[in-house]
Amino acid sequence: MDRFPYSEAEVATELAAVRPGLLPRYAAELPGARAAVLTRLWRALAHEPLPWVTRRVRGAHSLALYLADGRVLHGPHADPYATGDRVTAVRLDRTAYDDPARLTAALGVPHGGAFAAELEHSVASLALSRSDQPERADGWPSRDWEWEQRIVDGHPFHPNCRSRPGFSVAEQLAYGPEHRPVVALGSVPVEADESLVTGVWPDELRDGARLLIPVHPWQAAHVLKRAGERPLDAHPLMSLRTLALVDGPHVKTALSARLTSSVRDISVYSIGLSATLSSFGEELAARSEGLLHITRTLGAATAGSPHLAAVVRESPQxxxxxxxxxxxxxxxxxxxxxxxxxxxxxAGFTRLALSVCLRLLESGVALEAHGQNLLVVLDRDGRPLRLVYRDLADIRVSPARLARHGIPVPELTGRIVTDDETTLRRKLFGSLVGGALAGTAGSGTALGAALAAVVGDLPPTADLPALLQGPLPVKALTLMRLSPERPGDQWAALPNPLVLEPGPSGQ
Structure with a gap:
C-alpha cells in the first residue's frame, strides 16, 4: 500500500496542494488537537493495566505514574469519564510534553514507535477535521446522515480518535463524514452462484445473474485495484465505511484500512449470520414494549472474501x-x-438506556451499545422516547439465558455465542456506560449524578449489582494498540462512576 502523510507537516504540505484555503485554520487547530489526543492518552496511562506502569500515586493536585525503568510521569488527575481537550501537558521526569506522539516515543515502550506514528496522524487528522467545519446553522438536521456529520472528533476516549492510516489528505476530505462529501459508491459485479447471499439482495443491485456488490472507492482503488461500476451517490456516516444512499437504505462496505483500532473488513462469518441475526433482532424488539427498535438487514453478500462484501440495512430514520x-x-x-x-x-436518557439494555441482558443478549451503534428517538421537544440499535455483528448471545426466559435460541455459532457472565457484562457495561453514557455526560461527576438519580428505577436484574458496586469494565484501547501480539479485547477496570473513589496505587 502507498505511504500517505502522517505528520502535521506532511498533512500541511498536501493540504497546501489540494485545499490551500484550509491551511490557516488547520494550523490554528493543531494545539487543540494535540491536547485532545493527549487527554485520551493520559487517561489510558492513568487507568489501563499497562505492564510498565508499576505504581500510581494521587497527590493533592496531581497524579504520578512510576515506570518500571525508574522514571516518573506527572500529570493532572485523570477523570476516566471526561471528554474534551483538558490535558495540555504532562511531564516525564523533568521534561514537559504537549505532544502525545513525542511523549509516546520518549517512553520507549514495546511497540511504542508504531503507536507514536498513529498518534501523530491522529493529531494531524483531527486538526484537519476541525479546520473544515462550517458555522453551525440554527435548527436541527432533518436527515439522518446530517447528524453523523456533526461528530467531528471521533471516539471520545481513544487516542487514535482520528487516525486513518492509508488515507491521503485528499481522500479524507473526499470520504470523511465530518467533511460532508457526497461519495460515488461504486459496485463490482460477481456471479450470484459464486457468492454467499443472505436475506433478500435488492433488485437494484442485480444485473441478471450477477450481483452488484457496493464498494467504497478507497477499497476499489487500494485493495481491489479496479474501478467500481454504476456509481450511486451516498453520504458517509460516522463509521466512514457505512453510507446512506440518497433517499434509501444504508450500505455497510468492506474497508481494509485500520480506522481507530480495527481493520474494517466484513467477514464471511458475519455475512453468513446476518439474516439470522436480523430475524432474531426483530423478535427482541417485539419483546421490548415499544422501547427498542433494531434496524433490519435487508440483504448481505460476499464474493467469498472479507475485502469484497457489503450489507444493506434499514435507515434508523x-x-x-x-x-x-x-x-x-x-x-x-x-x-x-x-x-x-x-x-x-x-437522568431521563440514562434511565431509558439502562432499563432497556439491562432487561435485554437478563434475557440473554448483550448489545455493544456504544455511541455509534446506539441511537435515540427524541420527541419534538428533545425528550428521549425510544432506542434504536444498528449493526448486530458484534453483540453477544447467551443460549442459557435465552432458554431460561423461554426465548427460542437462534442458530448462531462462533464468537457471538457465550454464556460467560463476565464476557456478557463487559460487552454491555463497557460500551453503554463507559462509552455511550460517559461520552454523553462528559464527566464522571455528571455520569455519577445521572446514575444515582435513576438507580431506584432500574430493573432489579442479577446483573445490576455488578454495575452498581464493582469497577466498570472498559476496553483497554491503548494497551491493545501496544500489544499487537495479543489479538482480541483487553480490559481495564475504571472506578465506579457512582463513587469515583481512587483505585489502588499499584496494578
Whole structure:
C-alpha cells in the first residue's frame, strides 16, 4: 500500500496542494488537537493495566505514574469519564510534553514507535477535521446522515480518535463524514452462484445473474485495484465505511484500512449470520414494549472474501415519526445538541438506556451499545422516547439465558455465542456506560449524578449489582494498540462512576 502523510507537516504540505484555503485554520487547530489526543492518552496511562506502569500515586493536585525503568510521569488527575481537550501537558521526569506522539516515543515502550506514528496522524487528522467545519446553522438536521456529520472528533476516549492510516489528505476530505462529501459508491459485479447471499439482495443491485456488490472507492482503488461500476451517490456516516444512499437504505462496505483500532473488513462469518441475526433482532424488539427498535438487514453478500462484501440495512430514520416531530440520532451526536445540560435530561436518557439494555441482558443478549451503534428517538421537544440499535455483528448471545426466559435460541455459532457472565457484562457495561453514557455526560461527576438519580428505577436484574458496586469494565484501547501480539479485547477496570473513589496505587 502507498505511504500517505502522517505528520502535521506532511498533512500541511498536501493540504497546501489540494485545499490551500484550509491551511490557516488547520494550523490554528493543531494545539487543540494535540491536547485532545493527549487527554485520551493520559487517561489510558492513568487507568489501563499497562505492564510498565508499576505504581500510581494521587497527590493533592496531581497524579504520578512510576515506570518500571525508574522514571516518573506527572500529570493532572485523570477523570476516566471526561471528554474534551483538558490535558495540555504532562511531564516525564523533568521534561514537559504537549505532544502525545513525542511523549509516546520518549517512553520507549514495546511497540511504542508504531503507536507514536498513529498518534501523530491522529493529531494531524483531527486538526484537519476541525479546520473544515462550517458555522453551525440554527435548527436541527432533518436527515439522518446530517447528524453523523456533526461528530467531528471521533471516539471520545481513544487516542487514535482520528487516525486513518492509508488515507491521503485528499481522500479524507473526499470520504470523511465530518467533511460532508457526497461519495460515488461504486459496485463490482460477481456471479450470484459464486457468492454467499443472505436475506433478500435488492433488485437494484442485480444485473441478471450477477450481483452488484457496493464498494467504497478507497477499497476499489487500494485493495481491489479496479474501478467500481454504476456509481450511486451516498453520504458517509460516522463509521466512514457505512453510507446512506440518497433517499434509501444504508450500505455497510468492506474497508481494509485500520480506522481507530480495527481493520474494517466484513467477514464471511458475519455475512453468513446476518439474516439470522436480523430475524432474531426483530423478535427482541417485539419483546421490548415499544422501547427498542433494531434496524433490519435487508440483504448481505460476499464474493467469498472479507475485502469484497457489503450489507444493506434499514435507515434508523424508519423508526421516527416525522409527522409527530420525532427525530432519531446516534448517541454520539447528543453532545452536540445541548440536551445533556438540561436539568433532568441526562437522568431521563440514562434511565431509558439502562432499563432497556439491562432487561435485554437478563434475557440473554448483550448489545455493544456504544455511541455509534446506539441511537435515540427524541420527541419534538428533545425528550428521549425510544432506542434504536444498528449493526448486530458484534453483540453477544447467551443460549442459557435465552432458554431460561423461554426465548427460542437462534442458530448462531462462533464468537457471538457465550454464556460467560463476565464476557456478557463487559460487552454491555463497557460500551453503554463507559462509552455511550460517559461520552454523553462528559464527566464522571455528571455520569455519577445521572446514575444515582435513576438507580431506584432500574430493573432489579442479577446483573445490576455488578454495575452498581464493582469497577466498570472498559476496553483497554491503548494497551491493545501496544500489544499487537495479543489479538482480541483487553480490559481495564475504571472506578465506579457512582463513587469515583481512587483505585489502588499499584496494578
Amino acid at each position: 424508519t423508526y421516527a415519526d416525522s409527522a409527530a416531530g420525532e427525530r432519531v440520532l446516534p448517541v454520539a451526536a447528543l453532545a452536540t445538541t445541548g440536551l445533556p445540560e438540561k436539568p433532568g435530561w441526562l
